[in-house]
Amino acid sequence: MNTNKDKLVIFDTTLRDGEQSPGASMTKDEKIRIARMLERMRVDVIEAGFAIASQGDFEAVQAVAESVKDSRVCSLARAVGPDIIRAGEALKKANASRIHTFIATSPIHMKYKLQMEPEKVLEQAVAAVKHARQFTDDVEFSLEDGSRSEPEFMYRIIEAVIAAGAGTINIPDTVGYGEPEEYGAMFRRVIESVPNSDKAIFSTHCHNDLGLAVANSLSAVMNGVRQVECTINGLGERAGNASLEEIVMAVRTRQDLYPVETGIDTTHIVPTSRLVSSITGFPVQPNKAIVGANAFAHESGIHQDGVLKHRETYEIMRAEDVGWGQNRLVLGKHSGRAAVKARYEELGVTFDDPAEFQIIFQRFKDLADKKHEIFDEDLQSIVAGAEEPVEHYQLAALDVHSRSGTRPRALLQLMIDGKEVSAEADGSGPVDATFKAIESVVSSNADLKLYSVNAVTQGTDSQGSVTVRLERNGRLVNGVGADTDILVASAQAYLDALNLLASGEPKRQGV
Ligand code: KIV
Ligand code: ZN
Numbered sequence: 001m002n003t004n005k006d007k008l009v010i011f012d013t014t015l016r017d018g019e020q021s022p023g024a025s026m027t028k029d030e031k032i033r034i035a036r037m038l039e040r041m042r043v044d045v046i047e048a049g050f051a052i053a054s055q056g057d058f059e060a061v062q063a064v065a066e067s068v069k070d071s072r073v074c075s076l077a078r079a080v081g082p083d084i085i086r087a088g089e090a091l092k093k094a095n096a097s098r099i100h101t102f103i104a105t106s107p108i109h110m111k112y113k114l115q116m117e118p119e120k121v122l123e124q125a126v127a128a129v130k131h132a133r134q135f136t137d138d139v140e141f142s143l144e145d146g147s148r149s150e151p152e153f154m155y156r157i158i159e160a161v162i163a164a165g166a167g168t169i170n171i172p173d174t175v176g177y178g179e180p181e182e183y184g185a186m187f188r189r190v191i192e193s194v195p196n197s198d199k200a201i202f203s204t205h206c207h208n209d210l211g212l213a214v215a216n217s218l219s220a221v222m223n224g225v226r227q228v229e230c231t232i233n234g235l236g237e238r239a240g241n242a243s244l245e246e247i248v249m250a251v252r253t254r255q256d257l258y259p260v261e262t263g264i265d266t267t268h269i270v271p272t273s274r275l276v277s278s279i280t281g282f283p284v285q286p287n288k289a290i291v292g293a294n295a296f297a298h299e300s301g302i303h304q305d306g307v308l309k310h311r312e313t314y315e316i317m318r319a320e321d322v323g324w325g326q327n328r329l330v331l332g333k334h335s336g337r338a339a340v341k342a343r344y345e346e347l348g349v350t351f352d353d354p355a356e357f358q359i360i361f362q363r364f365k366d367l368a369d370k371k372h373e374i375f376d377e378d379l380q381s382i383v384a385g386a387e388e389p390v391e392h393y394q395l396a397a398l399d400v401h402s403r404s405g406t407r408p409r410a411l412l413q414l415m416i417d418g419k420e421v422s423a424e425a426d427g428s429g430p431v432d433a434t435f436k437a438i439e440s441v442v443s444s445n446a447d448l449k450l451y452s453v454n455a456v457t458q459g460t461d462s463q464g465s466v467t468v469r470l471e472r473n474g475r476l477v478n479g480v481g482a483d484t485d486i487l488v489a490s491a492q493a494y495l496d497a498l499n500l501l502a503s504g505e506p507k508r509q510g511v
Pocket of ligand 1: 207
């Protein structure tokens with residue numbers, strides 16, 4: 001690292017704020033897989049969850065704390081005793097831990113949400129920071145809805161929490177209301193006005209409601225902020241959070257402007273983006289900066305000509321620097337167990353149980369029979385559907401008839417608790433017919449909230465990766481399926497979601 005530059009701390013909250021996207025909740029194993037990729041990318045701080053939110057969240061924070069060694073692992077906690085105790089317990093085994101405690105400081109939040117006087121908020125904030133310091137020497141304090149808080153009150157509360165032991169002060173733009181110039185200037189004034197501001201690192205945390213999350217974060221960096229909170233693919237509540245890949249690459253590409261450097265190994269960006277997308281079922285739009293499929297594709301003849309003559313004519317970054325082109329052909333149908341296992345390890349997936357690996361290996365072989373080239377994305381989609389706790393419903397066979405001018409008809413055989421059952425139905429399209437056939441025997445009473453299909457790799461022999469989101473009695477589950485036949489993948493995803501609904505404990509735990 002260039003010694004003239006300050007370090008910009010990258011705080012990833014994909015597993016906490018990202019998971020707060022409706023439908024993006026993740027299992028413990030999925031969180032561990034993403035956390036390992038973030039660690040490999042050299043993310044400084046991984047916010048693994050909100051330990052008090054549920055038993056599942058507690059266990060996920062605990063599991064990430066145990067498996068990640070090189071990044072600091074953090075849990076969110078409201079500024080109240082039980083939250084802080086729970087966060088501290090979950091982080092006990094972390095190599096390096098952080099408790100991130102917060103309370104709202106804007107007039108509107110204090111009056112209507114907290115129904116507390118500002119003095120009481122200040123008192124509670126100080127007490128929370130002191131309490132958190134009993135569990136770890138790394139405590140972050142956030143002023144929720146900070147960008148709409150009154151400056152004088154912010155200065156007082158920040159001074160007090162720094163004195164109480166907070167090492168990082170985060171001023172979030174919780175509702176995505178900020179504008180770059182104004183948000184950056186706010187940090188400059190805070191840093192100048194708070195007498196002990198030199199004892200803390202200031203942090204930004206921006207939501208994207210007006211599409212300004214990255215711009216606001218970068219403006220904050222220009223005005224003295226040295227930690228950015230962000231998520232892979234910009235995942236997050238409502239319109240999302242600032243996207244990690246955009247922040248990191250903006251800082252790296254415009255070193256002439258930014259007085260900071262990150263420690264991120266950017267070559268892991270694209271594989272991590274794909275992993276997050278395949279786990280959450282949220283596709284990345286093709287024109288998304290850095291990680292979209294078209295981000296480095298030059299379509300026009302003039303651009304292609306320019307790039308061939310001298311790459312920098314139209315390219316400001318190199319695709320390989322962010323991990324494009326690394327989905328190299330790794331394996332095929334002649335690959336053995338050791339090679340498959342080793343590649344999984346490189347992708348951050350380990351198998352403690354040989355029986356579990358045997359299931360994955362068999363799925364790999366089945367896929368390799370249908371598809372000659374097995375890419376990293378294929379390997380990830382194989383494991384994505386491999387953690388089902390209960391398999392009440394399994395697909396035995398599917399036969400779909402679809403001809404132009406006629407209504408598609410699906411005939412299928414299901415195994416329901418080991419018993420074969422046949423079903424058929426027609427529908428407005430082949431997928432609709434397949435789902436209706438399943439429902440004709442299952443009668444789940446669930447609402448279909450999302451159906452999404454994506455090609456896992458390029459080419460017509462690619463696997464289709466399907467996500468089906470179902471809701472029943474307020475419980476939301478994401479089923480996933482992948483197959484070279486997208487109708488089979490769709491049926492698998494639907495059954496996966498039904499299995500999750502049928503299993504006593506939720507596979508995915510939202511906050
Ligand atoms: O957006 C927000 O204000 C948050 C805080 C809890 C940091 O996510
Ligand atoms: Zn947030």
